[in-house]
Structures are given as C-alpha cells and as structure tokens.
Amino acid sequence: MLHMDIQQMLKERRLRATPARVATLDVLLSAGRALTHHEVEESLAAAGNRLDRVTLYRTLDFLVEEDLAHRLSGEDRTWRFSAQDKRSGHAHPHFCCSGCGATLCLGDLNPAMVVGLPEGYSFQQAELTIRGLCPACNHA
Amino acid sequence: MLHMDIQQMLKERRLRATPARVATLDVLLSAGRALTHHEVEESLAAAGNRLDRVTLYRTLDFLVEEDLAHRLSGEDRTWRFSAQDKRSGHAHPHFCCSGCGATLCLGDLNPAMVVGLPEGYSFQQAELTIRGLCPACNHA
DNA sequence: TATCCATATGCAACATTGTTGCACAAAATT
DNA sequence: AATTTTGTGCAACAATGTTGCATATGGATA
Numbered sequence: 001m002l003h004m005d006i007q008q009m010l011k012e013r014r015l016r017a018t019p020a021r022v023a024t025l026d027v028l029l030s031a032g033r034a035l036t037h038h039e040v041e042e043s044l045a046a047a048g049n050r051l052d053r054v055t056l057y058r059t060l061d062f063l064v065e066e067d068l069a070h071r072l073s074g075e076d077r078t079w080r081f082s083a084q085d086k087r088s089g090h091a092h093p094h095f096c097c098s099g100c101g102a103t104l105c106l107g108d109l110n111p112a113m114v115v116g117l118p119e120g121y122s123f124q125q126a127e128l129t130i131r132g133l134c135p136a137c138n139h140a
Numbered sequence: 141m142l143h144m145d146i147q148q149m150l151k152e153r154r155l156r157a158t159p160a161r162v163a164t165l166d167v168l169l170s171a172g173r174a175l176t177h178h179e180v181e182e183s184l185a186a187a188g189n190r191l192d193r194v195t196l197y198r199t200l201d202f203l204v205e206e207d208l209a210h211r212l213s214g215e216d217r218t219w220r221f222s223a224q225d226k227r228s229g230h231a232h233p234h235f236c237c238s239g240c241g242a243t244l245c246l247g248d249l250n251p252a253m254v255v256g257l258p259e260g261y262s263f264q265q266a267e268l269t270i271r272g273l274c275p276a277c278n279h280a
Numbered sequence: 281t282a283t284c285c286a287t288a289t290g291c292a293a294c295a296t297t298g299t300t301g302c303a304c305a306a307a308a309t310t
Numbered sequence: 311a312a313t314t315t316t317g318t319g320c321a322a323c324a325a326t327g328t329t330g331c332a333t334a335t336g337g338a339t340a
Binding site (some may be wrong): 016054 | 325327328335337
Binding site (some may be wrong): 002073074075077078079095117118119120121122123124126128129130131132133134135137 | 217219258259260261263266269271272
C-alpha cells in the first residue's frame with residue numbers, strides 16, 4: 001500500500017503518522033500472513049527502515065491497541081502480528097504450519113461452537129488454531 | 141494419587157520411575173488445571189521436592205513425549221502442562237482465564253469443525269482456546 | 281512559518297522463559 | 311559388584327519481551 005494511504009489511515013483515526021508506524025503498518029499489510037516481531041524487524045531493515053527493537057515492540061503494541069493490527073500467539077511462544085484480517089473481533093481461526101511456523105487467518109468461526117462452558121465461567125473470545133502443513137512444506 | 145500408583149504408571153510403560161518424574165507427575169495429576177513450569181517448580185518445592193530448573197524442563201518434556209502429559213500454549217508465551225486430559229489427541233479445547241491465566245481442558249471438539257482449509261494445506265491438529273473469566277475472577 | 285508540548289524514539293539495562301554442554305550421580309543390566 | 315545407560319545439577323547462554331530515562335519529533339498553536 002502507498003505510504004500516503006497508510007498515513008491517511010492513521011490520521012483518520014487521529015493518530016500520529018510517524019515513520020515508524022507507517023513503515024511497520026506497510027510491512028504488515030504487505031505480508032500475506034502474520035509476522036513475528038523479528039520478521040517485521042528484518043523486513044523493515046531490508047526496506048531501509050531500521051527501527052530500534054524496543055520501538056518496534058511499542059509500535060506493534062500501539063497498532064494492536066488501536067485495532068489496526070491483530071496479535072496472535074503461536075506454538076513457539078512468540079507473538080505474531082497481522083494487519084490483514086479485520087474480521088469479527090471475537091472469533092479468530094488461524095492456520096499454523098508445523099513445518100515453518102507460517103501463520104495465517106482463515107474464515108469466520110461459527111459462534112455456535114462456543115457453548116458448553118462449565119457453570120460459573122464466562123465467555124469472552126474464542127480462538128481456533130489449526131496446525132498442519134502449508135503448501136510449501138507439504139512438498140518439501 | 142499415591143506415589144506407588146504413579147510409579148506403577150511409569151513402570152507399565154517401561155519408563156524409569158525416578159523421584160523427579162514421580163513428584164512432577166504427582167503435581168500435575170493433583171492440579172485441577174494446566175500448570176506453568178514455574179507453578180510446577182513452586183509446587184514441588186512446597187512439597188519438599190525441590191528440582192533444578194533444567195531438570196524440571198527436561199522432566200516435563202519427557203512426560204509430554206511419553207504422552208503422560210500435555211503441553212499447551214497460552215496467551216502469555218509460557219507453556220502450561222497438564223496430566224489430566226488424555227482426551228483424543230487431535231482436538232484440544234481449552235479454557236483460559238483472562239483474569240488469572242488459569243487454563244483447563246474442556247470436552248471434546250467436533251471434528252466437523254475442522255474443514256475448509258485452503259487448497260494445498262494439510263490438517264494435523266486443531267486447538268480451540270476459549271478466553272473468558274473463571275468463577276473466581278468473575279466475582280473479583 | 282516558528283514555537284511549544286505531548287508523545288514517540290533510541291539506548292541501556294533488566295526480566296522471564298527456555299536451551300545446551302558437561303561432569304557427576306543413580307538406575308538398570310550383566 | 312562392575313558396567314553401561316540414563317537422569318540430574320550446575321553454569322553459561324539464547325531468545326523474547328519490558329522498563330526507565332534522555333532526546334528527538336509530529337502536529338497543534340500562535
């Protein structure tokens with residue numbers, strides 16, 4: 001996406017359109033999948049937008065808080081961030097490749113799934129992660 | 141559970157019934173929920189069975205490999221271990237409390253849920269995590 | 281356009297969680 | 311009992327994420 005458009009995205013929400021945010025959002029929007037902090041860092045560096053580690057952590061946190069990105073937990077204890085899916089906020093089905101860790105978002109979940117909590121428990125959110133092999137790892 | 145019985149569990153599978161394993165398994169079996177490494181460590185120490193951090197990591201890995209325990213990833217980037225549910229290996233619905241992080245296993249998943257992967261992707265396992273509040277946190 | 285202030289950034293230090301290598305101890309096997 | 315195999319503890323390291331603080335900067339205001 002054009003940086004102009006990304007700046008616009010931020011300004012529409014009355015948020016500061018700093019270079020760090022624009023570049024980070026650009027990386028997330030361009031990726032076809034959820035990226036780790038490290039992957040974002042490398043991607044930024046490759047594009048000549050080197051950011052401090054801490055700044056990137058804070059920028060990613062910021063984007064998540066402002067609902068411009070989505071933080072999801074994988075099987076490898078590292079957060080992954082995605083700006084792709086602005087799907088309904090309460091049900092996030094993901095696919096996670098056992099081969100390479102690639103993570104991406106699938107379609108909506110059927111809320112009917114989320115029933116049968118024990119007495120006294122309250123529901124907030126459901127997350128379904130399907131593990132398997134992505135096309136690349138299927139062939140390897 | 142009695143230590144005798146736990147030793148039996150291990151020996152039936154031709155595994156060495158070391159004190160570290162028996163004590164760790166005991167802690168996991170007695171807990172009504174999945175425990176973090178740290179929680180297991182504390183629980184062991186409280187029972188006078190202090191274990192080295194590394195030994196505990198390795199013991200937990202061992203139990204998972206031998207299918208005596210189950211490792212699950214939470215929202216806080218730390219593994220949790222449970223010896224409770226020897227439910228079907230391919231679908232693990234969990235409940236995770238947003239208040240205190242307590243994690244426990246719910247009933248079986250309907251495998252029909254796991255359909256609709258994009259072309260080229262292969263299925264291995266599904267994990268559904270429901271977030272919400274446990275009874276204690278609901279009242280607090 | 282120049283000034284100013286809230287806030288974003290970078291740096292250093294730290295915290296947490298998990299891993300690796302190696303020497304020693306304990307179990308199992310003979 | 312001796313030997314082999316495996317488990318344990320210690321030290322050091324690695325990866326991921328956090329906190330405090332000084333400085334730089336975006337964007338509102340004059």
